[in-house]
Amino acid sequence: MAKITKVSPLAPAGFPDLPVIDGVRFATVAAGVRYQGRTDVMLAVMDPGTSVAGVFTRSATRSAPVLDCQAKIGGPSDGAAAILVNSGNANAFTGHHGQTSVAKVTRAVSAATGVPVERVFTSSTGVIGEPLPHERIVAKLDDLNAALKADALKEAAQAIMTTDTFPKGASARVEIGGKTVSISGIAKGSGMIAPDMATMLVYIFTDARVEQGALQQLLGELTDRTFNCITVDSDTSTSDTLLMGATGASGVDATGNAAFAEALEAVMLDLAQQVVKDGEGATKFVEIRVTGAASDADAKAHGLAIANSPLIKTAIAGEDPNWGRVVMAIGKSGAAADRDRLSISFGDILVAEKGWVSPSYSEADAAAYMKRQDLVIAVDLGLGEGRATVWTCDLTHGYIEINADYRS
Amino acid sequence: MAKITKVSPLAPAGFPDLPVIDGVRFATVAAGVRYQGRTDVMLAVMDPGTSVAGVFTRSATRSAPVLDCQAKIGGPSDGAAAILVNSGNANAFTGHHGQTSVAKVTRAVSAATGVPVERVFTSSTGVIGEPLPHERIVAKLDDLNAALKADALKEAAQAIMTTDTFPKGASARVEIGGKTVSISGIAKGSGMIAPDMATMLVYIFTDARVEQGALQQLLGELTDRTFNCITVDSDTSTSDTLLMGATGASGVDATGNAAFAEALEAVMLDLAQQVVKDGEGATKFVEIRVTGAASDADAKAHGLAIANSPLIKTAIAGEDPNWGRVVMAIGKSGAAADRDRLSISFGDILVAEKGWVSPSYSEADAAAYMKRQDLVIAVDLGLGEGRATVWTCDLTHGYIEINADYRS
Known part of the structure; x- marks a missing residue:
């Protein structure tokens, strides 16, 4: 991992004020896995009844933790659930x-929190x-469990950073049947970023209830239009993970709700764009809009060929x-x-x-346009209705x- | 096009002493297409009876000249043949x-040299x-025609350079039936280099006789193992062209001859590697050897994924x-x-x-090895017999x- 350098010029003004999600609590600690003088382990514990869905590299x-998560997603959904993340x-x-380490950490999380090991990701x-x-992580689990609290998403976002120059968070609120549900997400990632989930970790929580199978399907579909449409360097990580927990603590069922899906997509896109804005060495944020392609898949192929060149x-x-x-x-x-x-077109030109x-x-005019920090390159193929946007x-x-x- | 910088540290000691190929003559001129103070147009004229084969981006x-060449390859093989190349x-x-320019230039070449326009590439x-x-090229054609001579391959290699920091040439001699035939080739290319023929122009000549259909097939096969196994930046040019002329002036028929094919492959690989060694900004030359893959195609996919990362x-x-x-x-x-x-392995490590x-x-030890200028990264998948080498x-x-x- 490279040294942490100055904050990206594309970084947002500050970390957003994320809504607390009922039914999930967080804690972080400096375990000295590799880094010194900073937190590097994050624990999230979700109440019984939480649906957990995931999308992976x-x-x-792929890494041992990813293989372990994939084996567990869609399994037993009783009891509480936990997510333990280390950086470094x-x-x-x-x-x-690798498998031994995952087994030791997940068992220790289970022992400290009471979450069944099949629900520890x-x-x-x-x-x-x-x-x-x-062993450095295991030694801190009782401390982490004792420190769990609802209002610690920013600290969680900081603990999972590697070459990131700023912590990443995004949120949305949705009205469903006269009640409000909230979605809050955090992410890390800045290098080895390409479609098919790059070195990127994303954790999203909502107090809505969403049936696990529906949540899993929704997450996959939205990933194709958000995290799989960004690229920094075309390199794909061994470790990419997106996990989402729907605690249901609001009492509102959002399964199949279109407004909820739209809000979740907005949160995912916001986080994905923040990852690009923290791209290693980035000084410009570029949106590539492809229209008129023979198919959506062709449009995405053109967009990524441009974005990765x-x-x-x-x-x-x-x-x-x-x-x-x-x-x-x-x-x-190839499309x-x-x-x-x-x-x-470059912008309106x-x-x-x-x-x-x-x-x-x-x-x-074009040279003047290129001096902007945020750029749009638009390509119309003139062949059909296929479209895609990549960043x-x-x-x-x-x-x-x-x-x-x-x-x- | 970027400015010409200092010569690549990976450049060979000097331009090789290429054998003169009977039946083909060259001339170069400074036409001021874009560059000043250097030659930028090259004309090669080949005697009647020459087989011409080509491989393209x-x-x-793809560019107008490429489309024109593709339409002509495999067409009438009577009369002389000519290749006209401009840089800049x-x-x-x-x-x-673009099409108009190609038509004007090819007609002017035909008028100046007497070569039928269907044989002007x-x-x-x-x-x-x-x-x-x-019009700047057309104005120089009579001068070019008057200056044609056999011993000017180095000048031809220099006239076709763009961001290249050194001219590229390679040759081989083969004994067939007690007689010697020669192969001499020149190339240009340093950026926008990726498989499927990148910004690369290659011209190879031999005094052997090779039947056109056989030459075309051989050239395609050898390209897959040479020029399509190199990459500088994964970007593919609109203009890549490999043309080969077999004049037959030696009186030796090399159609289907294995030693000739081997010698031609060596020339093509040498030129391909010189293109990598002139890669924009290159300081290291890297060979990636993939073995044990499930198939040769899988091996090449792994090799290129490594080479392009x-x-x-x-x-x-x-x-x-x-x-x-x-x-x-x-x-x-994906393989x-x-x-x-x-x-x-890195080298023997x-x-x-x-x-x-x-x-x-x-x-x-590994860090010491990485200080070398020429590096070998070897990967064995342990799955099958598939193999590929890329540079x-x-x-x-x-x-x-x-x-x-x-x-x-």
Whole structure:
């Protein structure tokens, strides 16, 4: 893991004021897993009756905690539930030692909190390939259990940070049948970020009741439009985890409720965009809107080809309206494109259409636009109704500094 | 196009002494297409009877010259043949103007040289989206035709350079039936380099006779193992072109000859590796050997996932034996992998095996190894017989400087 540098220029003004979620309590501690002088373990305990759903990395080399979570999601739903997260060590590619560590930590969480071990979920993030010093975590569990309280989401967001330069949180409130339910989420992630869930940990809580199967399905669908539409560097982590707990403490059933789904999507998108805004070395936040593609899948392929192109990301860093590189990325994406039907805009500036630069295009206007911090690149393929939006950041000397100049 | 910087530290000692190929002559000129004070147009004219084969970018936004070449390859094989290449302007994404420019240039080449227009092939490399000032090229054609000579391959290699820091050439001689045939090739390329033919132009000539259909098939097969196994930045150009002319001037028929195919593959691999060694900002040359994969295609997918990972490329730049990132890349590649059967070596150093760091692994030894300029990362999946080797370079501040700090 690289050193923590100054806060991203794209960071929000401050951590948002997240609603407390009835039925879930948090505690954090400095266990010295790897980092010194900061919290690095977070425990969340959810009341009996909570539905837990999860979405995980598709990496073939996924970590021991991810494998353990995947085995448990959708299992017994009685009793309380717990989430234990450490930063500093990913417990990934640690052979059978990895499974042993997960077993020791989950059993210790169960012993300290009374949560059945089948309902204890863990995540680890940080260095790959080093054994997790699980005994340092186990030693702190009674302290963590004693410190649990409802109003500690910000502290939880801080404890799970690695190369993040700011803690990430988002929330929403929804009216359902005259009553209000709340959704609060936290996330971490800044490098190794690509679709299919990158080095990213996300925990979302709601006091609504949502049936587990429905929650699982909803989470998967919304992930495709949020966390799977962001990319920092095209690299995918071994450890990505999104866990959501619906405690039902509000007494309101949101299963199948459209307003709830919309609010949850907004929270997920907000967190996903915050991860991009904390992209390693990022100085620009870029939205890529693709329309007119032959299918939604084609639109996403074009969007990600643009978002992952090192030549486009460096051009954005250099504030260069280099639309030729956008043409190149569309050409290489593998999805359908017709050079002569394509149009490209930077913000409101129509750059290219009908296979060539637009007659109205002004290089000076485009160069002025590129100086903004938030940019929109819009591409219309002119082929069909397929559309997708993806988000990324630029590729700067900062990324090289964080990942090359520092010896891990 | 970025400014030409100092010569790559990975460059060969000098341009090789390429054998003259009977039946083909070259000329170069400074036409001022974009660059000043250097040659930027190259003409090659091949005698009647020459078989011409070609392999081209698969980009959906390929350039007008590429489309014209593709329409001509495999067509009439009578008469002489010609290749005209300009640097500085790619004539890509230039709408119908692009086709007009190709038509004007090919007709002018035909008029000046007497080569039938169906046998005139052109390539353009440089800035995308600007009209090609074809009249500057047309104005020089009589001079070019008058200057044609056999011994000018180095000058040809220099005229086609864009961001290249050195001209690229390679050759081989093969004994067939007691007689010697020669193969000489030149290439350009340093950025926008990825499989499926990146911003790369390659021209190879031989005095052997090879039947056109056989030459075309051989070239395609060998491209998959050479030029399609290199990557600098995962970006694919609109303009990639590999053209080969077999003049037959030696009187030796090499159609179907295994030794000839082997020699040609060696020339192609040499040129491909020189392109990587001129990768923008490159300071390390990296060979990635993948064995034990479920299939050759899986092996190539793993190799390219490693070669294209920004986190691995920056770790190499930082001389960091960060094998955890190799595990990550294997996991994200989409090809089959079993964490617990995987082994990873850096050079002769066994780093990881059986899902964890090797007991013999020494971080100090690995760190010392990473200081070398030429590196080998070997991965065995332990699953089958699939194998592939790919080549790449590191990702450095130099890449960012070339592509972001410079306004095109």
